[in-house]
Amino acid sequence: MSTRMNKTDRPFVVCHMLTSLDGKIDGEFFAAPETAPAQAEYGRLRGFYSCQATLYGTTTMQGSYSEGLAPAVLPPADGTVPRSDYVNADGLALGNFIVSMDPQGVLGWNSNIIEKKNRPKAHVIEALTEQVSSEYLSYLRQFGISYLFAGKDRLDCALLLQKLKKLFSIERLMIAGGGVANWSLLQDGLIDELSLVIAPVADGSTTAVSIFEKAGFLPPHGPVAFTLKEARPFEGNGLWLRYETAEP
Template identity: 60%
Template sequence: GGYADGYAPDKLPEGEPLPREDWVSEEGRATGNFIVSVDPMGRLAFSTAILEKKGRAPAYVIEALTGKASDGYLRYLRERGISYVFAGEDRLDCGLLARKLLVRFGIRRLMVAGGGVADWSFLREGLLDELSLVLTPIADGSTTAVSIFENADFLPPHPPVALRLLEVKQLEGDVLWLRYQPK
């Protein structure tokens, strides 16, 4: 499963308007291991600020938001001790997000695993230095299958990005591991 607990409740905490400024939990920052949730509208639910999955080190949640996130959602995150950063007004600016993650949390390296739109957003902004792709010999045929890179309607057009093959490894079960670098 995913890392979020579904969607935030319809009834969010009320109060005075909050400034559209980053909010950082010092306790969370001190953990040193993070999962950045790309959630431009501020809709995901979390029961806790620290995610624990079997076989993985505990990770502190950081929400990447746009100015479209509601005040109620910001209060919801603060109540749980979840830090958030604003990276754009209407749509996520991946470059701004990367800079803020470095400055606020010391994050120098990211693994982008957010689906086709997130992957394409980071690639098109020149923020991916490597694509690690594992091919399994299974055919689906579905017209709704997930794609690695996907341009969303809200993103401006962008030309294709050429990739250069770095390495191919054949793994157990006829699986291939391909590593590429943007040209």
């Protein structure tokens, strides 16, 4: 289980999300024309934070970044694959990263580089638990994908952040969904700032994902309070809210 750690041992972490008025981070509101100015502002503010890495949960990675899921049956591991952290030197030199929370090792890949429109190239770092098979480690090495072990049965987010700073010199990290990934870091006291870019649109869905969502595999945790740092309207009737996590 994650433990509280000194902030100097890990990167500064901001949770940066585009949301509807009712706190949804996916769903039909994205297609509304009134959401477009907020989407543009969300992209601009990514640059404001100057983060070296962006962290995503498994579902977000599968839907937007990875090549779906890895093959159900992988080739046998190539020799004895060390069950230890692997850092691709060329990826490290790139200096920009996408960190994929993939505790069971299920995501599919065809490259260790992700390129998105209007964003710099990013090297993929897989965050794994000890449950991952040696065959999957061999699969990742085939594509030069770096990986870090952080936890036995579930991801230890504090350990992951510590390794990201130590092995990749990451000083500033953005987490951008999904809701379970966001809550995982929040309940462990690992989010320093919350940045909400709010579109002037209500979604109303009962199935769309919210900014923070608990999951059955996470330890029980009560509500988490924030302190307002800044509120700024922007063109198109949107609002940017910045919060700091309140001291316990």
